[in-house]
Amino acid sequence: MAKGDPRAIRRLHVAADGVLVSLGWVGAWWLRHALDGALGTPINPFDAYGRALPLIVLPWLSCCWLFGIYRTARMRTAADEIRALFGGVALGLLVVSSISFFFREFEFGRFVVLASAGINLGLQGASRFAFHRIEQRLRRSGEHDVSVLIVGTGVTAIRLLQKLQDHPEIGYRVAGFLDDRDDPDAKDVAGRPVLGRIDDARAVAIEHGVQEIFVAAPALSHARMLSLVLECEDLGLTFRVVTNLFEVLTAGTRIDLVDDLPLVRLGRETVHPLYAPLQRAVDLCGAVVGLLLAAPLMLWCAARIRATSPGRAIFAHERVGRNGRVFTLYKFRTMRCDAEPSAVAPRAVSDPRVTEYGKWLRATSIDELPQLFNVLRGEMSLVGPRPEMPFIVDGYDEWQRRRLLVKPGITGLWQILGRKDLPMHENLQYDFYYIRNRSLVLDVSILLRTIGAVLSRRGAF
Numbered sequence: 001m002a003k004g005d006p007r008a009i010r011r012l013h014v015a016a017d018g019v020l021v022s023l024g025w026v027g028a029w030w031l032r033h034a035l036d037g038a039l040g041t042p043i044n045p046f047d048a049y050g051r052a053l054p055l056i057v058l059p060w061l062s063c064c065w066l067f068g069i070y071r072t073a074r075m076r077t078a079a080d081e082i083r084a085l086f087g088g089v090a091l092g093l094l095v096v097s098s099i100s101f102f103f104r105e106f107e108f109g110r111f112v113v114l115a116s117a118g119i120n121l122g123l124q125g126a127s128r129f130a131f132h133r134i135e136q137r138l139r140r141s142g143e144h145d146v147s148v149l150i151v152g153t154g155v156t157a158i159r160l161l162q163k164l165q166d167h168p169e170i171g172y173r174v175a176g177f178l179d180d181r182d183d184p185d186a187k188d189v190a191g192r193p194v195l196g197r198i199d200d201a202r203a204v205a206i207e208h209g210v211q212e213i214f215v216a217a218p219a220l221s222h223a224r225m226l227s228l229v230l231e232c233e234d235l236g237l238t239f240r241v242v243t244n245l246f247e248v249l250t251a252g253t254r255i256d257l258v259d260d261l262p263l264v265r266l267g268r269e270t271v272h273p274l275y276a277p278l279q280r281a282v283d284l285c286g287a288v289v290g291l292l293l294a295a296p297l298m299l300w301c302a303a304r305i306r307a308t309s310p311g312r313a314i315f316a317h318e319r320v321g322r323n324g325r326v327f328t329l330y331k332f333r334t335m336r337c338d339a340e341p342s343a344v345a346p347r348a349v350s351d352p353r354v355t356e357y358g359k360w361l362r363a364t365s366i367d368e369l370p371q372l373f374n375v376l377r378g379e380m381s382l383v384g385p386r387p388e389m390p391f392i393v394d395g396y397d398e399w400q401r402r403r404l405l406v407k408p409g410i411t412g413l414w415q416i417l418g419r420k421d422l423p424m425h426e427n428l429q430y431d432f433y434y435i436r437n438r439s440l441v442l443d444v445s446i447l448l449r450t451i452g453a454v455l456s457r458r459g460a461f
Helices: 006-034 046-051 053-066 078-102 110-140 155-166 198-208 222-231 275-308 356-364 371-376 390-394 400-405 413-417 428-437 440-456
Strands: 146-151 172-178 192-196 212-215 238-242 255-258 261-266 314-320 326-332 381-383 409-411
Touching (some): 006 046, 006 053, 046 053, 053 110, 078 110, 146 155, 146 198, 155 238, 172 198, 192 198, 222 238, 275 371, 275 381, 275 440, 314 390, 326 371, 371 409, 381 440, 400 428
Parallel strands (some): 172 192, 381 409
Antiparallel strands (some): 255 261, 314 326
16 A cells, blocks of 8 residues: 555545445434334334435535545644544535435434434544555655755754654655855755755756745745745645744635644635635625615715815726726715825825815715725625725736735725725735635625724724
8 A cells, every 4th residue: 555546545535435424324224223112213214215325425425525534635633634524524414404304205314314424423534544544654655755845944944854854754855955045065955955046946846846845944035935936836836934924925824734843835825616606796786785775875975075176076097906907996086186196095184185075985985885886897896905006006016916816895804904094005915815815704704894994984084
């Protein structure tokens, strides 16, 4: 087994779990049958349970796959394994309960459904433990090591190398180091070669078949680290940062451990495949309902703007949206008509550019309501990074353009955490957190907190 194919091991694991789930289902029926006398009522015949076996096993295995039980993870902890197992079993129980509800002809007993979940938890736990040990033994053999680069040659980098060598069951083979030092004698570090400078990472990774890059250079700036990630992104590399703090990207990011050394995993963010269509559905519903409810207020605001200051009621301005597409953003006008459209937004209530009525609109955030039309047109979302002006985006570094991967939103993290205390382009850390952790739960949370922020007028002017 030491020289086996990891993919074959995973297929064997799935097949074994299929057998175990079947045994758990049948075992739960026999247990209930054995308790007929004690419980006073007989269980219905086995025929229905036997015919339903494919409807039980296949969805159950799919639930386990969804929670990553069959995914190879070199640094997965016991806690990770237990959490994935409980998640898969819980979802499997929910699916089986749904089947028994919608297919009444099976007439599953509640005892059988619940007992099968308990039995499967024990059987699949033993199965996962056994296959985890097999995977570790495969990696110890060195047959399936992953080639990695270490960025840096200092104490942190050497400590990382020692940890990886002390734990061969993780299965990492260090191809060498990258460092910017000009020392001509620095060709070898702790028995591993220095393969080039940090800017050579892409070429070195291709030449040596590298699959992961470990950043163990504490002095490396955030901007350069992000540029390095983006430069190598199309190669499918995984980046891990040896650190306990990385303000821009790590909040909510997975942290692995090699012995006692924390590694923050960076790279391409993963979003549930159903998130985009569900988000669009929520946007459409929210925009339609919002416009219907706010229509009288918006008409009144437009009339008041025209009555209290010369000029149009709606301010239209070019902004940059998803994938760099320029669109026209709509707001209620809150500033004088002679104000420069591309100037920095007002940051104080005393700003002379803001009209008297505009002060109230900005304080209540009602000036943002016309952007519901942008949401209807698909140019914006209810939640997302705020759209920036083109001249600011033109000055972005490559890593800063990352915020253009998603639709801009009417509200977002920086509005509820700091709102207008800082300009939008100085709140990129909030945008990166949102991009890497976006989900419907996070969106709903931001929308609810936005309501509280608006009602309290916290940070708005």
